[in-house]
Amino acid sequence: MDSFKHRGNRRRLIDLLRSKGISDENVLTAMNKVPRHLFLTSAFEDHAYEDKAFPIAADQTISHPYTVAFQSSLLDISPGDKVLEVGTGSGYQTAVLVAMQADVYTIERQKSLVDFSRRMLRKINLEPRYQTYGDGYKGLPSFAPFDKIIVTAGSPILPSILLQQLKIGGIGVVPIGETNQKMFTFLRVDERRYEQMEFGDYQFVPMLEDKDIL
16 A cells, blocks of 8 residues: 555655745645545656646546645644544645644535545545535634635635634635636734735646635
């Protein structure tokens, strides 16, 4: 399942991420634990530890390892943080968050990916606290508030209904834009105000565009 070769390739990937500026050792340690090749189709297994995105089921993609590392770093995870992940995908980002000792609640709109990710996460014993199928734009208000929120698909506009599910002092990481996105963080200052920061250009598959956003 996770061979000596896989582990060696994973260590080289971690070295590459470090050379590209990822300095959060909590993130790097977690990513060194997670067998990314299990979250790809077998056709791409030999390339699983390259810093590349790959197609997965349901016309979705698994993000570049650098993107996973960067978004995870922006979350500034502490053990026990309650994290909402919007867009489980194949489950790789979920596994990284769980390996960082976050208390993860994750939602995915593609049923085939929910089923696949559940199998893989169970297989490697990195299961989230709660996983479901549904409309990610709405978040999981019944479990709110969250310490952190991460969106792993491009949102055409700011999904404020998600940010309302953050605790005061909580951080949201959201790529916003149409074809290309800007990465943003939102720090919830109080009931009404958020401090916003921008972190450059990225490219994600889009969130559904026919959903209501407040």
